[in-house]
Amino acid sequence: MSEPFPRNRFWVSEAASGLALISPTAIFAILLLAAPLATTLLYSVFTDGYLTVIPQFQICNYIGECHSRLADGSVEPQAYLGAWSDPVVLSLMQRSLFVSVLVTATTVLLAYPVAYFVSFNVEASRKSLWLFLITIPFWTSYVIRVFMWNVMISRTGVINSALEGLHIISDPLQMSFTIQAMVVTLAHAYAPFAILPIYVALEKIDRSLLEAGQDLGETRFTTFLRVTLPLSMTGVIAAVLIVFIPVIGDYITPNLIGGGKIPMIANMIEKQMLKADNRPLGSAIAVSAMLVVGLVSVLFLFLNRRYLRAQK
Amino acid sequence: MTVTTDKPTMIEFRDVHKYYGDYHALRGINATIKAGEFFSLLGPSGCGKTTLLRTIAGFEGISSGVVLIDGKDVAGIPPNNRPTNMVFQSYAIFPHLTVEQNVGFGLRKDPRSKEDKARAVDEALAMVGLSGYGKRAAHALSGGQRQRVALARALILKPKVLLLDEPLSALDKKLRENMQVELIKLQRQVGITFILVTHDQEEALVMSDRIAVMFEGEIAQLDDPETLYRLPKTRAVANFIGTMNFLPAKIIAEGAGKVEVEAQGFGRVILDEQKQVTGQTSPGGCTIGFRPETATILFEGQNAPDRESMATVEEVVYYGDMTYYDVRLDGTSEPMRLSMRNTFGRPVLDIGTRARIGWSPGALVMFR
Numbered sequence: 001m002s003e004p005f006p007r008n009r010f011w012v013s014e015a016a017s018g019l020a021l022i023s024p025t026a027i028f029a030i031l032l033l034a035a036p037l038a039t040t041l042l043y044s045v046f047t048d049g050y051l052t053v054i055p056q057f058q059i060c061n062y063i064g065e066c067h068s069r070l071a072d073g074s075v076e077p078q079a080y081l082g083a084w085s086d087p088v089v090l091s092l093m094q095r096s097l098f099v100s101v102l103v104t105a106t107t108v109l110l111a112y113p114v115a116y117f118v119s120f121n122v123e124a125s126r127k128s129l130w131l132f133l134i135t136i137p138f139w140t141s142y143v144i145r146v147f148m149w150n151v152m153i154s155r156t157g158v159i160n161s162a163l164e165g166l167h168i169i170s171d172p173l174q175m176s177f178t179i180q181a182m183v184v185t186l187a188h189a190y191a192p193f194a195i196l197p198i199y200v201a202l203e204k205i206d207r208s209l210l211e212a213g214q215d216l217g218e219t220r221f222t223t224f225l226r227v228t229l230p231l232s233m234t235g236v237i238a239a240v241l242i243v244f245i246p247v248i249g250d251y252i253t254p255n256l257i258g259g260g261k262i263p264m265i266a267n268m269i270e271k272q273m274l275k276a277d278n279r280p281l282g283s284a285i286a287v288s289a290m291l292v293v294g295l296v297s298v299l300f301l302f303l304n305r306r307y308l309r310a311q312k
Numbered sequence: 313m314t315v316t317t318d319k320p321t322m323i324e325f326r327d328v329h330k331y332y333g334d335y336h337a338l339r340g341i342n343a344t345i346k347a348g349e350f351f352s353l354l355g356p357s358g359c360g361k362t363t364l365l366r367t368i369a370g371f372e373g374i375s376s377g378v379v380l381i382d383g384k385d386v387a388g389i390p391p392n393n394r395p396t397n398m399v400f401q402s403y404a405i406f407p408h409l410t411v412e413q414n415v416g417f418g419l420r421k422d423p424r425s426k427e428d429k430a431r432a433v434d435e436a437l438a439m440v441g442l443s444g445y446g447k448r449a450a451h452a453l454s455g456g457q458r459q460r461v462a463l464a465r466a467l468i469l470k471p472k473v474l475l476l477d478e479p480l481s482a483l484d485k486k487l488r489e490n491m492q493v494e495l496i497k498l499q500r501q502v503g504i505t506f507i508l509v510t511h512d513q514e515e516a517l518v519m520s521d522r523i524a525v526m527f528e529g530e531i532a533q534l535d536d537p538e539t540l541y542r543l544p545k546t547r548a549v550a551n552f553i554g555t556m557n558f559l560p561a562k563i564i565a566e567g568a569g570k571v572e573v574e575a576q577g578f579g580r581v582i583l584d585e586q587k588q589v590t591g592q593t594s595p596g597g598c599t600i601g602f603r604p605e606t607a608t609i610l611f612e613g614q615n616a617p618d619r620e621s622m623a624t625v626e627e628v629v630y631y632g633d634m635t636y637y638d639v640r641l642d643g644t645s646e647p648m649r650l651s652m653r654n655t656f657g658r659p660v661l662d663i664g665t666r667a668r669i670g671w672s673p674g675a676l677v678m679f680r
Contacts, residue, residue: 211371212404214391216418216465226417230408307408 044283053279061284083284089268093292096265099182100248106187107243108236111194115235116228118195119202131199134192142189146256149185150176153257177259185257186247194239201235202228233307241297248293265289319346321383322473322505323368328377330363330529337363338374339529345507345522347472350499352508352516355526356552364526365475365509370394382472397466398475401482403458405450405465411437412446414461418469436464439498456487467502476508480515492518513553517541525549541603545590547679550601557607557648559600559641561678573678575600577621577641577648581673591680599679604651606675609637609667611658616670623648625665635660639667 044061047054064082083089118130137145152158153175160172175181205228213223251266260267265285272282301308323345330338338360345351353361366372367379370391379386386394397418406414416433424432437443440460445453453461459479466474476495480488496519499506510516516523517537524534533545544550547558561575569585578600583589610616626647627638635654638647650669654660661667 206402206404208400208402208404209406211369211391212398212400212406213417214371215369215396215398216469217392217421219390219392226420227406231406 040283040286042283043279044287046280048278048280051277061280062288081278081281083281083288089265089285089288092263092265092268093289095179095262096248096289097292097296099179099186099264100244102179102183103186103190103247104240104244106183107190107194108198108239110187111191111239112198112236114191115195115198115202119199131196134195137189138192143252143256145189146185146253149181149188149257153181176257177261179258179262182253182257182262185253186250189253190243190247193242197238197242198232198235201232201238205231230307233304237301237304237307240300244300245293245297249289319348321345322347322349322381323507324378324380325364326378326380328364328367328379329375330360330367330372331375337529338367341377341529341531343524343531343534345505347505348503350496350506350508350519350521352510352520352523353526354510354513354516354523354552357511359526360529361509361511361526362477365398365477365507368394368473368507369396369398369475395472396475397469397471397473398477399459399462399466399479401477401479403462403479403482405453405458405461407451409450410446411442411448411450411453411461414450415446415464415468417465432468433464436468439467439501440464441494455482456491459483459491463498467498467504471504473505473507476506478509478511480510481512488515495519517553525552527552543588543590543677544601547599547601550677550679555604555649556601556677557604558646558679559602559644559648560597561600562597571678573598573600575676577623577644578619578671578676579621581619581676583673583676583678588674588676589678589680601677601679602648602671602675604636604649607648607650607669607671609639609650609652609661610670614670616668618670618672618674621669621671623667623669625661625663625667628661628663630660637661639669641669 043053045057045059047056047058047060060080060082062083064080064085081089114134118127118134122130140148150157154160155172155174155176157176159175160169163169164172209227209231210223213227214220218226248264249266251264251270254260254262254264254267263271266289269282269286269289272278272285276282321344325341325343328338328341329336341364353364355361363372367374368381368386370386370389370393374387381395406417409417412430412433415436416429419429419432422429433446434443437446440463442457442460442464445457445461450458450461459482462479479495480491483491492515495506508516508519517540520537522534522536523540525532525540527548533540533549540549540553544553544556547556550556559575559577561573563571563573564580565572566585570582571585571589572580572582574580581600608617610620621641623639623641625637626640627636629636629638633654635652637650637652639650640647652658
């Protein structure tokens, strides 16, 4: 028996061509994602020596106080700022989580009706036009989009001048530098990210299922609750993750809309990395934030596992 | 085949019209469907049969006319408040639910206890031969099983009318034939009015008490299967239901319930006006039609049952149990299709063979 394709000819195999095809992306990802990630992980367990990073293992960046052995052999108790012990870091982490949850909820709740409208009420021939219109905000940079909200909500901004001009208010409303303003800004910025996956999930629903729901005695609304909503949950889950994960690490909006007065965890990381030049602590906070995001995401996926089972 | 004229009316269409913009989808439908009847809407795609079914279910409104279900005008009543349930062409099984959740979907407002409902679901599953499948995920079912779930899901609600939108078209031939028989049995068992939409004439003939043949938004003929096959009203119906051969003819004499015609290839025949003449009177010529199985090639030693004509074999199509012959009768221009059973010892003729064709005037149909 002769084998037409010898087993060991790796370089002509399908696996090899597959690897060759993904290699540019893979190399790119390794250099720009995995390598910095590994560096961050390493830094987070190294020691900060003012302006430099000393490659000496310790976990003080996470837990705060610890005793470190100095070069001359003596042991000296040292008080560190730890990612898990410093009350400032902890409260920023809490705030970031709070803002992210709020933004995610707002975005997804507002995105669902839009996605539903485009999927169910827009003529098939017009759908791509609508999707195109939804993505138009992406034509401007994220920073500019965020900054434009400043134009809207600042003390002398569009909303305040309009209301004052119409004599509805006499003193300008304090809208910027508030968490609410940050939530609105972020919800707007991430809206298309939420609309698109929900739209895709809704598009996949066989329309005869909705007729079947009504045929079996449900009204349009109860059919929505019992058929459309559960079947679109995959899209909702995707939207939640797509919005939640980047928002928790956002540091542009706290700067521009919060005016630096309502920092989030990413601002703290930036401060430690650059201004305070404490890279190990910055790295430790970054790693901690990553763990929190990962944990919350896994928990969320776990809670929604019944919607994620394979559906034909 | 039971004649159901003595049963009360379940559904009535009175001059029903439906427009989609400029498109006239239903053009004056008048029909009544009796309670407990197995009724089929048969026609080619685009003839309006599915639209008509959906006006009963409530998914389509009508532009003018009246639809009565059990004596009640259903205009403006949404699908969820109609005493009808539907088996969809795609079955529309909810993919996120299990089999029993699918079957019990319509029982939410049912005042019965949880246990009673669960029992009803089990019974419905047993009725369609899916006992023990309740816990399975709906998306793991085969096509035939999906269809059974769709049936159980509709029948559990005990509708007055069950609507079936081409329910068998997605199944392979064997399964389809099994399901046809099962559906007939099921219908007899539950006694509910079944309305079936199909484009498969054989399916309609096998399953229905009565069939409405539809072309271009109109009912061309509404009859029981036998009448429909034996005495179609138009050549279009005759062509759609099975195969029919047509011979040009002209009327020689008429009177006393009889018509004498001169048909090409067959010569003079006298037909019974009641039993054999169909369609509206039209001036000029007429057409004589006959089914492939009503004429036969006479082999050596066989005598004609009635009359006999000479023909030439032009095409032979061998099907195993049957052979189809296209023969051209002497004095005609078009070949006629004959279907012959391949009984033991009977040869299959070659193209070009001269053959005697035996036929009976009683099997002919005249189209005016």
